[in-house]
Amino acid sequence: MANISIIVGSMLxxxxxxxxxxxxxxxxxxxxxxxxxxxxxxxxxxKNRTWLICTSTHGAGDYPxxxxxxxxxLTASKLNFDHNQFFVIGLGDSNYDTFCYAAKNxxxxxxxxxxxxxxELLTLDISCDIDPEQASQDWIIKNQDQLS
Ligand SMILES: Cc1cc2nc3c(=O)[nH]c(=O)nc-3n(C[C@H](O)[C@H](O)[C@H](O)COP(=O)(O)O)c2cc1C
Numbered sequence: 001m002a003n004i005s006i007i008v009g010s011m012l013x014x015x016x017x018x019x020x021x022x023x024x025x026x027x028x029x030x031x032x033x034x035x036x037x038x039x040x041x042x043x044x045x046x047k048n049r050t051w052l053i054c055t056s057t058h059g060a061g062d063y064p065x066x067x068x069x070x071x072x073x074l075t076a077s078k079l080n081f082d083h084n085q086f087f088v089i090g091l092g093d094s095n096y097d098t099f100c101y102a103a104k105n106x107x108x109x110x111x112x113x114x115x116x117x118x119x120e121l122l123t124l125d126i127s128c129d130i131d132p133e134q135a136s137q138d139w140i141i142k143n144q145d146q147l148s
Contacts (some may be wrong), residue, residue, distance in 0.1 A: 002050045002147055003032045007039045009055030009067030009102060014132065015091045018124070019054040021133035022089070025140045026052075031147065038066055041073035049084050050118070050147070053106055054136075056091040061098030063106075074109060086110050087119040087146075089136050094125045119143045 004026055010016040019035060026033045036044060044051070058064050063071050088110075090103020100123040107121050122139050124132045140147075 001030045001032070004034070004050045004052055004147075005044045006033060006035045006052045006054060007044065007067070007070065008035065008037050009053070009064040009106075010037075011056060011058050011064045011066075014126065015054050015056040015064070015089075018089060018091060018132050018136050019052075022052060022054060022136050022140060025137040026147075029140070029144055029147070039070040041070060041077060045079060045084075051084065051086040051110075051115075052089070053086060053103070053110075054089045054091075055102045055106060057096070057098060057100055057102040061096070061101030061105075063102045067102075067106075071106065071109065074113065077113070079113075081110070081113040081115040084110075084113075084115040085118050086115050087117060087143075088121045089139075090121065090123045091126060091132060092123065093127045095127055099123070099125070118146045 008019045090100035092100035
């Protein structure tokens with residue numbers, strides 16, 4: 001079983017609810033989980049090597065304010081992420097040309113740092129009639145074999 005840090009990027013709370021739903025499912029699957037609503041690279045890097053990044057997109061393809069400092073730390077970091085692994089859930093609205101750019105960009109950033117993507121990015125379109133929490137939980141259960 002894995003020790004998983006959930007790193008949250010959220011302005012209005014939607015991605016936060018999704019992150020909490022994911023936490024519940026991951027714990028039920030037997031994983032140890034920590035949620036980070038004000039993520040700080042120094043805290044997270046030393047503890048867990050499996051990260052779930054759960055972020056919405058704001059502005060015109062921008063990161064939510066609470067995760068921007070973490071992205072800046074990660075961008076500047078000289079740490080070796082070869083032993084780190086991650087997966088990303090993005091929340092967005094497909095009426096924007098910049099649909100889920102924050103999730104797509106942090107995925108690229110993680111790969112550029114040497115981290116390994118465990119499960120292909122999930123993007124959730126809130127303009128569709130979906131339940132983002134349920135969709136994320138179903139996605140984790142479907143892909144649970146990638147996490148052991
Ligand atoms: C001012 C504003 C700008 C937004 N910009 C984008 C965007 O560029 N791309 C996108 O996919 N969604 C965009 N969205 C949609 C949000 O990502 C979506 O509402 C999401 O559910 C918000 O999640 P949060 O409550 O966790 O912040 C925007 C929403 C607002 C209110």
